[in-house]
Amino acid sequence: MRRPLPRTLRGQLTAGLVGLLAVACLAVGITTALALRGFLMGRLDQQLTASGGRFAASLEHEAKPDSDNHPDTRGQAELTMGARLLDATVTQAAVVDDAADRPLDLTAEDRRALAAVPADDEQGHSIALSSLGAYRVTAVHGDDGDVLVTGLPLHPVEETVHRLEAVEAVVFGAALLATGTAGALWVRMSLRPLRRVTAQAAGVARLPLASGDVAMPDPLPDTDPRTEVGQVGSALNHMLGHVENALTRRQASEERLRHFAADASHELRTPVANIRGHAELALRHDGPLSGEVRHALDRISAESRRMTSLVDDLLLLARLDAGRPLEHRTVDLTLLILDTADDARAAGPTHRWALDLPEEPVTVPGDAHRLQQALGNLLANARTHTPPGTQVTIALSPEPDCVRVSVTDNGPGIPEEIGPEVFGRFVRADHARSRSSGSTGLGLAIVHAVVTAHGGTVDVTSRPGRTVFRLTLPG
Template sequence: MSIAATCAAVARRALPRTLRARLIAGLLVLLAATCTGVGVATTTALERFLVARLDQQLVDAGGRYAASLEHRSDIRPDGGSDTRAQATGTFGARLAGGRVTRCGVVDGDADDLRGGNADDTVALTARDRATLAALPVDGRARTVRLSALQPYRMRAVPGQDGDVLVTGLPLEPVEQTVHRQAAIEAVVFCVALVAAGSAGAVWVRLSLRPLRRVADTAQRVSELPLASGRVALSERAPDADPRTEVGRVGAALNRMLGHVEDSLGQRHAVEERLRAFAADASHELRTPVATVRGHAELALRHPGPVPADISHALERIQSESQRMGAIVEDLLLLARLDAGRPLARDQVDLTLLAVDCAADARAAGPGRRWRLELPEEPVTVVGDEHRLRQVVGNLLANARAHTPEGTTVTLRIDPPALPDGTVVLTAADDGPGLPPGLGDAVFDRFVRGDRARSRTTGSTGLGLAIVRAVVTAHGGSVAVESRPGRTAFRVLLPRGPHRPEPCGLTPGSEPMAAAESHPNG
């Protein structure tokens, strides 16, 4: 990453993220810029004013002090220079022929104030003499810096006998006044920034309260379970005044929530109709399917000779009626689970249940290696034993039906080690794995990995859908991880009772046959 990109990333991270922080930061930046501009303008104006007044003092002083340095006998009988009416620190120098002949500074001691000698000469370097000699003789004041003195404002004027008289006044008082003014302004502006920031934070917080209420409404709506079931979407933004920006946002949010509520209501009505249809159709189909199967079995038991083609047709009718019966039973179970019927709430020994299911799977699929990995102590959960047995049976039947012979299938139960006491049950195999891109879609209804939807395995495409529905009704979850050489279905079940949303079958409902499921459904 380049230096510019790094600096830009650091700047983005340093910027405030919330709208309130940005508004307050923007207010402080604008106020600081304003204060800085005012401070620079006032300080510059004051400095210019004081320098102009200092220049006027130079004009008033004329070249008397510089002239007195050379013509002492003409002005003072004692040979001293005339310092009366001269400000302390006044600099004077006389130049003749481009060379400095005399120079001095009024030091303001008691003798000077009584008219005594003030011939306080200044040691000038060659560079200082060159600087004084280079001053234009036009009477305009300029800032000059000499090595032996502080910065001075100096002006050069022609003398009476062709010489040049240079007079200067120190800039130190002006600089001190300007610095004092800048310090006072800095203190005042800092206090103003703190006060304005505090008041601005309160004002912005009060001004953003309507927006915060709209955000709180959106947050509460986002936490509602909208995936399925009847949804009571009664939340609305309290601020919907179209005359304000926040009010327009609130009104738009309320309209959107109204549309969402209508859509969810229509969806729920459609789901209810579909569930009712599936339950009614499954219930009504059970009797005719059983009748067809019974007649086919009766015809096959006919003692007389039956033509081979008729016998084959009867066998196909019996096989397909059994398959249809399994589909009807699975659909009826899913319809009842979707309808929200409560499950039985008993203590279920998962270890014993796993042993029984593994024994059944070993008898049904002797060509595979079946392994059990169980803890030493029994693991129990609260739930419906019949439905949990159906979950384990479907997972093992899924592995048996859709892996080649010689595959190792492992059923594992981990002791409850998670903080919430969740029990983990895993059914894994070293088969070919799921088709790429299928993922969690294997738990959808009538989903298969074989695009031709082959019936050779006897799959209904509902086995894993039943697994997810039953596990969800128990308050747990199920997930799958698959790659070539390993497929693992991981079921998480809470140990305690789960009653957030009753779902499943009423206790004592008649058992239904567990259908073998394709690994993709």
């Protein structure tokens, strides 16, 4: 499995630092090992050249101990190897062992390797002998038409190089460890301002900017334009400034709009009530009224009634939006449900109404009138948006710290096109039909606003055959 690269900038910088140092260490290690080996080989070659085949020449004389001209073969370093070749055939071969010559047993392979060493070459040659291992050898032409090969073991060179490699491995390892630790700390320190910027940005991202009254965090202190982090910090501060400005303006404009809606609906109440009053007065007029006029007055009266309720709904929403405090009395929810269900039963006799209430009365702190209105809206929906014969069940269940009320019907369900917007204002399905039935799409918006103002929640699940509205009110 491939190990993933570190994702954080800190991890990447530390890994990069250690990686680069590792590459540098490797390059230094390889170069010094090669240089040392080259130097030691050169010295070995010098030694071999200096010995000039004397040891190999001495072998011949040792073979003939009566010779007068006995050259000095002693004084050769331990493990010096000598071989004498006549016509490319090894005639004698020995190695200095404990300051004495020890004849060498050579395999055919060894003999071939010795015969292949070029004579009178300044440069040494590396060969492998079966009994002695790796050797550096040179060959010179002897006085008797022979070739004298002298060799010195290579293993001291290898040993020295390996020791250097071992020392370098330990030193470089320690250096990498120290760099990794110190580098991580250093990178961490250098990135501290960036962490502040990140934390600030993350904090702002978590703010509920859509909900109006938001306290912006203090500006960042890292704004030095000479550093990259400072530039980011300063840009973030600027951006936050703009956001704060925009939020303040939006809040002010929302406030104005709320006031306007509240004022407009308040102002509309009286003229609408007057229109309705006059229409009803005209309808009660004793004199003869043509059918057409009566119909027109009926329409005026009905539409002004609808407008009154619309204006009341708008005013209530505007007041709840403005955070107007509600009444805070003990409300007997059981009684409230019984009353509201009675009204619903009277308004929708073709529906089947069922109650699921606990024995003991259940109470909540709140505004009885508004809660009744919210529940009434839910029951009105269960009646108007479902066909006759639909079963509607109102259930009440007290929980340890809250009270749940649910309204369930087995009607056709909330049309899919409304979706999660069902609690929005003026959201309703099939506009033409809804409008003709007097529906405005404010009913559930009021339920939501009333329940939220009580510190509760409301949600809905709906599919054809089962729609459930659940209210949760703090107990």
